[in-house]
Amino acid sequence: FARPLFADLAGDIDVSFEFFPPKTEKMNQALWQSIETLAPLAPKFVSVTYGAGGSTRDRTHATVARIARETPLTAAAHLTCVDASRGEIDDVAREYWDAGVRHIVALRGDPPRQGERFAAHPDGYDCAASLVEGLKKVADFEISVAAYPEVHPESGDARACLDNLKRKIDAGASQAISQFFFAPETFLRFRDAAAAHGIDTPIVPGILPVSNFAQTKTFAAMNGADLPGWLERLFEGLDDLQDARKLVAATVAAELCRRLYAGGVRQFHFYTLNRAELSYAICHMLGLRAGASPVPARLESAAA
Numbered sequence: 001f002a003r004p005l006f007a008d009l010a011g012d013i014d015v016s017f018e019f020f021p022p023k024t025e026k027m028n029q030a031l032w033q034s035i036e037t038l039a040p041l042a043p044k045f046v047s048v049t050y051g052a053g054g055s056t057r058d059r060t061h062a063t064v065a066r067i068a069r070e071t072p073l074t075a076a077a078h079l080t081c082v083d084a085s086r087g088e089i090d091d092v093a094r095e096y097w098d099a100g101v102r103h104i105v106a107l108r109g110d111p112p113r114q115g116e117r118f119a120a121h122p123d124g125y126d127c128a129a130s131l132v133e134g135l136k137k138v139a140d141f142e143i144s145v146a147a148y149p150e151v152h153p154e155s156g157d158a159r160a161c162l163d164n165l166k167r168k169i170d171a172g173a174s175q176a177i178s179q180f181f182f183a184p185e186t187f188l189r190f191r192d193a194a195a196a197h198g199i200d201t202p203i204v205p206g207i208l209p210v211s212n213f214a215q216t217k218t219f220a221a222m223n224g225a226d227l228p229g230w231l232e233r234l235f236e237g238l239d240d241l242q243d244a245r246k247l248v249a250a251t252v253a254a255e256l257c258r259r260l261y262a263g264g265v266r267q268f269h270f271y272t273l274n275r276a277e278l279s280y281a282i283c284h285m286l287g288l289r290a291g292a293s294p295v296p297a298r299l300e301s302a303a304a
C-alpha cells in the first residue's frame with residue numbers, strides 16, 4: 001500500500017510514436033524537432049498518418065521516406081483505401097518498399113467528407129482486410145491494422161468488430177493498434193475478448209495525451225470513443241492556462257498507462273500530434289530513459 005505509485009514501472013516496454021505530415025515549413029520544423037526529441041527513447045517504430053487528397057498524400061510519402069533515409073528510426077507509413085484504385089495503392093506501396101520502408105499501417109480510411117458513408121473506389125480495395133491482402137502480394141511488409149476497444153461506429157456490435165479484426169490478422173497483419181480510449185478496463189477487456197476470439201497477435205493501446213479538450217471532443221465524436229465527464233471537468237477553466245493543461249494531460253495519460261502496465265501491457269503507441277513533450281514525459285514516467293539510441297548528427301541536421 002505504501003509503494004510509490006510509479007515504483008513498478010521498470011521501463012521494460014516498447015513504444016511507438018505517430019505523427020501527421022506537416023503542412024507548412026513551421027510545422028515541418030516542429031515535426032523534426034519532435035522526432036529529434038523522441039528518437040533517443042528508441043521507439044520500435046514511428047508512423048506518419050495518411051489523409052485524403054493528393055498533396056497530403058505526397059507529404060506523408062515525403063515525411064516517411066525522409067525518416068527512413070535520414071534517421072536510424074524504423075518508419076511506418078499509414079495507407080488507406082480512400083479514392084484510389086488497387087493499382088494506384090499498390091504503386092504507392094511499391095515506392096515505399098523501394099525507399100526502404102518495410103512497415104505499413106493499413107487502414108480503410110474515413111470518407112473524405114465527414115458524415116458521408118464510405119464508398120469504395122470502383123476498382124479499389126473495399127476494406128482494410130482486402131488492403132492487407134493486396135499489400136502482402138506487393139511485398140512482404142510488416143503490417144499493423146486498427147482496432148477499436150469501444151467498437152467501430154459502423155460495426156453492428158462488438159462481435160462483428162472482432163470478426164473484422166480477425167479478418168485483418170488472417171489476411172497478414174502482425175499487430176493491431178487501438179483507437180484511443182480513457183478507461184484502462186475498456187482496453188484490457190477488449191484485449192481479453194480479442195484473445196478469446198482467436199486473435200493471438202499483439203494489440204497495442206493507442207494513447208492520446210489530451211491537452212486540448214475541444215479538439216479531443218471532435219476526434220471522439222468521429223470515432224465513437226467515450227469521453228468521460230471526469231475528463232471534461234479536469235479541463236474546465238484551463239482554456240487560458242496552457243502549462244496547467246499540459247500537467248493535467250501528462251498526469252491523466254501516465255495514470256492510464258500505469259494501469260495498463262499493471263494489467264500486463266508492455267507496448268504503447270502514442271498519438272503525439274507532432275508534439276514531443278507530453279509523450280516524452282509519459283514515457284519517462286513509465287521508466288523509459290533516453291540514451292539507448294543516441295541521436296546521430298544526420299538527424300540533428302534534418303531538424304535544422
Ligand code: FAD
Pocket residue numbers: 048049050051052078079080105106107108109110126127128129145146147152153154155156160161164168177178179180206223
Ligand atoms: P476496416 O477494418 O475496413 O473496418 C471499417 C468498418 O467496416 C468496420 O465497422 C468493420 O466492422 C466493417 N467491415 C469491414 N469489412 C467487413 C466485412 N467483410 N463485413 C462486415 N463489416 C465489415 N484514417 C485515415 O484516414 N488516415 C490515417 O492515417 C489513419 N490512421 C489510423 C491509425 C489508427 C491506429 C487508427 C485506430 C485509426 C486510423 N485512421 C486513419 C482511422 C480509420 O481510417 C477509420 O477508423 C476508418 O473508419 C476505419 O478504418 P479501418 O482500417 O478500421 O477499416
